[in-house]
Amino acid sequence: MGKKSVLVVGGGLSGINLALEQAEAGNEVYLVEDSPGIGGERLLYDKDSGTVDFVSPDLKKVKSKKNISIITNADIEKVEDGDGKFNIRIKKRASRIIEEKCDDCKACIEVCPINLWDDEDQGLSFRTAIDFFNQVDSSYNIVKETPVCQRSCPVNLDIRGYIGLIADGRFEESLALIKEVLPFPSICGYVCPHPCEDVCNRGKVDYPLSIRDLKRFVADKEIHDHTKPKQEAVKPEGKGELVAVIGSGPAGLTCAHDLAVLGYGVTVFEALPRPGGMLAVGIPDYRLPRDILEKEIGAVTALGVEIKYNTSIGKDIAIEDLFSQGYKAIFIAVGAHKSLGMRIPGEDAEGVLSGVTFLRDLNLGSPVEVGKKVAVIGGGNVAIDSARCALRLGAKEVAILYRRSRQEMPASDEEVEAALEEGVNVEFLVAPLEVLSSDGKVTGFKCVRMELGKPDASGRRSPIPVEGSEFVMELDTIMPAIGQAPDTSFIERGFGIELTKRGTIKVNPDSLGTNMPGVFAGGDCQTGPWIAIGAIAAGKKAAKSIDIYLRSLAMQ
Amino acid sequence: MVEERKRYILEFTDIPKERQSVNELPVEQRINNFNQVDLGFAEDAAVEEARRCLSCRRCLGCGLCLAECDKDAIDFGQADEMLDLSVDFVILTHGVERVYTLPSEKFGYGRYVNVATDIEFERILSDDGPYGGMLIRPFDGEIPAKIGFICTEEGGVDALNFAIHEAMMAKKKVDSLEIAFFCPDEDAYVKELERNYDNIPGITVKRGVVKAIREVQGSKNLCLEWSNKGDVTEEEFNMIVLSMRPQLPGYIVELAKELDIDINELEIGALLKETSKKGVFFAGTM
Numbered sequence: 001m002g003k004k005s006v007l008v009v010g011g012g013l014s015g016i017n018l019a020l021e022q023a024e025a026g027n028e029v030y031l032v033e034d035s036p037g038i039g040g041e042r043l044l045y046d047k048d049s050g051t052v053d054f055v056s057p058d059l060k061k062v063k064s065k066k067n068i069s070i071i072t073n074a075d076i077e078k079v080e081d082g083d084g085k086f087n088i089r090i091k092k093r094a095s096r097i098i099e100e101k102c103d104d105c106k107a108c109i110e111v112c113p114i115n116l117w118d119d120e121d122q123g124l125s126f127r128t129a130i131d132f133f134n135q136v137d138s139s140y141n142i143v144k145e146t147p148v149c150q151r152s153c154p155v156n157l158d159i160r161g162y163i164g165l166i167a168d169g170r171f172e173e174s175l176a177l178i179k180e181v182l183p184f185p186s187i188c189g190y191v192c193p194h195p196c197e198d199v200c201n202r203g204k205v206d207y208p209l210s211i212r213d214l215k216r217f218v219a220d221k222e223i224h225d226h227t228k229p230k231q232e233a234v235k236p237e238g239k240g241e242l243v244a245v246i247g248s249g250p251a252g253l254t255c256a257h258d259l260a261v262l263g264y265g266v267t268v269f270e271a272l273p274r275p276g277g278m279l280a281v282g283i284p285d286y287r288l289p290r291d292i293l294e295k296e297i298g299a300v301t302a303l304g305v306e307i308k309y310n311t312s313i314g315k316d317i318a319i320e321d322l323f324s325q326g327y328k329a330i331f332i333a334v335g336a337h338k339s340l341g342m343r344i345p346g347e348d349a350e351g352v353l354s355g356v357t358f359l360r361d362l363n364l365g366s367p368v369e370v371g372k373k374v375a376v377i378g379g380g381n382v383a384i385d386s387a388r389c390a391l392r393l394g395a396k397e398v399a400i401l402y403r404r405s406r407q408e409m410p411a412s413d414e415e416v417e418a419a420l421e422e423g424v425n426v427e428f429l430v431a432p433l434e435v436l437s438s439d440g441k442v443t444g445f446k447c448v449r450m451e452l453g454k455p456d457a458s459g460r461r462s463p464i465p466v467e468g469s470e471f472v473m474e475l476d477t478i479m480p481a482i483g484q485a486p487d488t489s490f491i492e493r494g495f496g497i498e499l500t501k502r503g504t505i506k507v508n509p510d511s512l513g514t515n516m517p518g519v520f521a522g523g524d525c526q527t528g529p530w531i532a533i534g535a536i537a538a539g540k541k542a543a544k545s546i547d548i549y550l551r552s553l554a555m556q
Numbered sequence: 557m558v559e560e561r562k563r564y565i566l567e568f569t570d571i572p573k574e575r576q577s578v579n580e581l582p583v584e585q586r587i588n589n590f591n592q593v594d595l596g597f598a599e600d601a602a603v604e605e606a607r608r609c610l611s612c613r614r615c616l617g618c619g620l621c622l623a624e625c626d627k628d629a630i631d632f633g634q635a636d637e638m639l640d641l642s643v644d645f646v647i648l649t650h651g652v653e654r655v656y657t658l659p660s661e662k663f664g665y666g667r668y669v670n671v672a673t674d675i676e677f678e679r680i681l682s683d684d685g686p687y688g689g690m691l692i693r694p695f696d697g698e699i700p701a702k703i704g705f706i707c708t709e710e711g712g713v714d715a716l717n718f719a720i721h722e723a724m725m726a727k728k729k730v731d732s733l734e735i736a737f738f739c740p741d742e743d744a745y746v747k748e749l750e751r752n753y754d755n756i757p758g759i760t761v762k763r764g765v766v767k768a769i770r771e772v773q774g775s776k777n778l779c780l781e782w783s784n785k786g787d788v789t790e791e792e793f794n795m796i797v798l799s800m801r802p803q804l805p806g807y808i809v810e811l812a813k814e815l816d817i818d819i820n821e822l823e824i825g826a827l828l829k830e831t832s833k834k835g836v837f838f839a840g841t842m
Contacts, residue, residue: 005643009811010651014841018647018828030641034807035652071639076807079646079814086835088641094634096615101629108621108630118686122654122676124694125686129615142621142630147612166606190594201612207575210605213594217602285590392590418593421583 003028007088011038011072016057019068029068036073036095036131037139038062072139096142108140149196149211154537155181159196159211166214175218183257184250184296184536186223187279189216190288193381193412193531223295241550244269244327246313249277250532251523252333253300254539255546260303262547267327268305271312274364277335278524279532281360282382284389314490328553329518329546332497332505333539336484336524342377346435347480351442355386355481362389371476372396375445377432378481379409380529384416386479387424395477398424403431403450403463429463433470435478445473486525497521504528511545512538518553520545576605646815647837648808648822656800659708663798668771669694670778671796674711674719681725691729693795696776699730700794704780706766707739711799714825716748719799723759735759736791738766738782769796812838 004027008019011033019031031038039057062068071092078089112128120127131141149159158177165174178185192212200208243259245252248270256266274280275297279288301307313319313334322330339354341347355376361368374395376387379402387398400419402409405428409416420426429450436444449469452461486504491497498506498515505521507514512522522538524530579595586593597605622630654675658665665671670693672680683689693700703726705719716739723735739745741763749761764784772779772792781790802824809819817831817838826840 004645005641006645006647007641007643008647008649010649010808012650012652014839015647015649015651018649018839022647030643033652034805037652039652076811077638079811081815081833081835084835085642085644086646088643088646090639090641092637092639094636096631096634098629098631098634101627103627103629105627107624107626111620111624112615113618113620114615121679121686122673124676124679130621142615142632160609160611163606163609164611166602167609169603202608202610205610209608210575210578210597213578213597214602214606217597217599220596221599286586286593289592389590392587394588422586423583 006030007032007086009076011035011070013039013057016059016062020058020062020065023065023068027067029065030071031062031068032071032074032076032090034074036141038070038072073141095140097140099139102140148199148201152195152199154195154531154534155540157181157196162218163209163211163214166218171218171221175222178215178218181540182536183254183300185215186219186292186296187250187288188533188536189213189219190292191279191283192533195531195533223292241265241328241554242267242326243329243331243546243550244322245331245333246319247271247277247333247335247523247525248275248297248307249333249335249523249535250279251335251535251539251542252277252331253297253305254536255331255333255522255543256305256539257300257303258540258543259546260300260305262543264547264550266305268307269311269313269317270307270309271315271334272360272364273309275307275309277333278337281337281363282356282385284359284363284385284392286388286392287385312490319490323518328550329520331539331542331546332514332519332521332525333523333535333542334486334488334490334525335535336486336504336529338485338487339480340483340485342432342480342482344432344434346437349435349437349442350440351437351476352435352478352480355382355479356484358386358479359389362393368393370395373475374398374477374479375473375475376400376479376481378402378483379404379411380481380483381411381415382484383479383481384411384419384424386481388419388422390477390479391422391424399473400424400426401430401432401445401447402426402428404460405429405452408452408460431463431465432478436472442476442478443474445475445478447471447473484524484529486528488525502528511548512542513545513549518549520549575608576601645835645837647828647839648812648831649839650802650824650841651805651808653805655803655805657710657803659710659798659800662768663706663708663766663796664769664771664778665798668769668776668778668796669696670771670776670794671769671798673798673800674715674722675800677722677726677797678718681722681729689729691726691733693776698794701730701732702734702736702793703795703797704778704791704793705735705737705797705799706780707737707745707799709740710801712801713744713748715799715801716745719797720749722797727758733758736793737761738780739763740765741784 006022006027006029008015008029008031011031015031016038019029022029071090073093073095075091076088077091080087109128109130112130114129115126118125118127129143131143147160150156162174162177175185182188189212194212196211197208202209242265245256245266245268248268252268256268259266272281276293279293311317337356339356358368370390370393372395374390376383383400387400391398430447431450432445433448434446435442436446449466450463451466453464456462488499488503497519500506505514505526507521507526512520514521520542522542523535578597581591581593581595617632663671672694679685680687691699705723707716727733735758737749737759764782767781767783770779778793778796779790780793781788804822812819812822815833815836817833817836821831822838824840828837828839830837
């Protein structure tokens with residue numbers, strides 16, 4: 001029997017003793033611990049000597065053993081079992097202390113201004129941001145993990161950093177810090193549903209920070225004060241390779257921006273006459289002014305990105321022709337613009353207009369007509385936007401019908417608040433049964449009241465109709481806004497890109513690559529309807545993957 | 557205040573409290589136009605709002621330690637490392653982290669400062685603990701004369717052993733200490749206590765059910781009410797220690813799942829044994 005290798009997970013007392021046992025037997029031992037140091041503090045009874053005392057693990061011995069490698073601060077990322085061996089990938093988190101140089105003088109602890117309760121001491125004392133983990137072990141660790149807000153942000157924006165700069169009045173530097181990651185600070189400052197504010201620790205004291213509005217403040221300031229951006233957009237040197245981006249929404253434009261910065265030639269194909277995707281045709285002007293959108297998209301085209309409008313892939317150009325036209329890679333970011341139907345009788349009557357179509361027509365300047373009495377069906381931001389727009393167009397009564405309660409409503413809280421303030425009537429726990437019409441025109445809506453039952457797969461309580469509670473609403477316009485799906489008809493026509501069961505584009509989540517080499521996809525068309533910052537994150541990821549793909553292509 | 561990763565965050569009094577509000581277009585001016593509704597922050601409001609950030613009280617990168625360290629042992633730029641290993645065996649153990657189920661509310665843990673868990677008490681007794689090994693009550697520094705140990709049902713008989721050793725250790729530190737053990741009127745508990753009984757002079761064992769604990773105003777002592785076969789008795793203690801049920805840290809459970817091991821196999825306290833997965837062992841002792 002030759003030497004074996006053993007992984008011991010857990011650097012507590014029993015882990016240390018087992019590691020020593022294995023090492024004495026001549027095996028190669030890896031002792032892995034999640035905490036910054038090994039040790040463990042449990043009191044034990046030493047049965048052999050009959051004395052009562054703390055039985056401390058023999059740290060000196062375990063550290064001096066040549067065939068024991070101690071890996072602390074470690075996450076086990078992957079375990080694979082193959083050919084009688086276990087293949088293990090371990091991430092050792094940076095402790096920010098160079099162990100060989102540290103002489104355990106504690107000077108750093110004395111000067112650290114941060115004060116937190118000591119979790120190692122079960123919260124009975126204080127410690128600094130320097131984790132002096134275990135006095136016996138003397139392992140130091142500077143707690144510098146990513147703050148919760150940054151972790152919740154799909155693009156991992158350094159929120160604490162740019163907010164700190166605002167607090168110091170350093171507005172330009174703050175914006176420059178945002179722009180290092182985010183090409184559209186203004187747009188996000190206006191419309192981001194701010195997942196960061198939901199997790200903000202300040203919310204546990206009183207209210208979370210207004211992170212989005214702070215971002216908007218520095219972005220607005222550049223526009224209003226006409227200050228020059230810290231970093232002037234420089235047109236990068238061309239690399240020659242061309243990339244086609246399908247769709248000029250947040251995903252597509254971010255990808256185009258990042259690739260242009262890297263020096264690639266990018267053409268964006270846009271089916272509509274305006275750039276911006278859902279930002280342009282889904283979000284009303286009172287939430288995102290047109291000049292803000294145009295200014296930030298202008299910064300992308302200034303990098304040399306060309307946008308071809310009114311060019312629908314699959315209609316005006318076949319997707320497979322893009323390769324023969326010289327494009328080396330394709331990023332599909334067509335969004336999710338196809339409205340889902342209510343699947344109830346009478347749906348095709350005149351006066352039924354999906355929320356997405358209504359908002360698109362309105363934003364593109366096409367003539368839209370709303371009646372006097374409008375009902376919007378759904379609980380998301382599209383429903384709220386549609387209702388608030390209908391009100392602005394002169395509708396006298398606007399109601400939102402939602403089949404669950406306020407708690408389950410996916411729309412952001414402040415949007416719902418604003419809608420209520422403006423006089424939108426939100427009816428909770430109501431579901432449509434049938435569209436009533438005469439001469440093909442909508443006259444009303446047959447609805448039923450609902451009650452909440454047990455939680456479903458999504459964790460939300462599913463609504464159940466209340467028997468005998470049917471009622472009729474008199475209406476002249478009905479706007480379903482109950483969800484969207486990507487329009488993938490251009491793919492279904494035979495290009496061979498795999499779709500998921502949900503009708504979204506199937507990708508490798510690590511690279512966003514589809515089953516076709518050189519074709520990537522991201523944003524709403526891959527995730528289903530989600531938030532702009534999520535699409536921006538996808539655009540960034542795709543740009544990275546496309547860069548790697550094109551460089552590996554060039555090497556062959 | 558505790559954040560997600562169970563680290564405490566302190567409040568500072570020099571940061572503004574109120575959330576600053578943004579300017580908004582009045583509701584009556586919103587009809588028949590699509591003018592911007594949210595008008596954003598004014599400059600002074602933005603600065604005030606930004607000052608509300610708690611920075612989450614982690615390292616801010618201020619660099620004071622860096623300047624202080626003459627050994628140049630601090631490296632802010634240090635990156636995470638990835639290591640790939642290939643091993644023949646995997647042994648899962650409990651690790652350093654201590655996780656336990658919270659005790660029943662009637663014991664007042666979290667409400668009364670002198671009700672501690674056995675793990676907290678171990679920290680208090682420990683030389684590298686918060687009080688340098690001195691047996692004092694949390695926060696007010698009094699030396700307890702009378703401590704009640706409660707063997708909770710959550711903790712079970714397994715946790716009893718640990719509490720007994722803590723009691724012995726405490727007696728070693730304060731000779732005159734009076735200790736009472738409250739345990740359910742069940743043979744398993746009593747047997748376990750009797751086995752160690754001789755080692756702890758000055759300990760009394762009380763069988764029965766702890767009904768409630770209330771804090772005595774001023775002294776912050778604890779009045780414990782327990783019943784044995786219908787007889788209800790009250791007694792005052794300087795401190796109460798609760799025995800808890802230890803649990804496996806989440807990452808060990810996750811790892812076991814990834815290795816296709818039924819988590820029911822991972823029994824706390826179990827000695828080293830091979831799991832149903834060949835080559836993977838588990839040791840449940842602390």
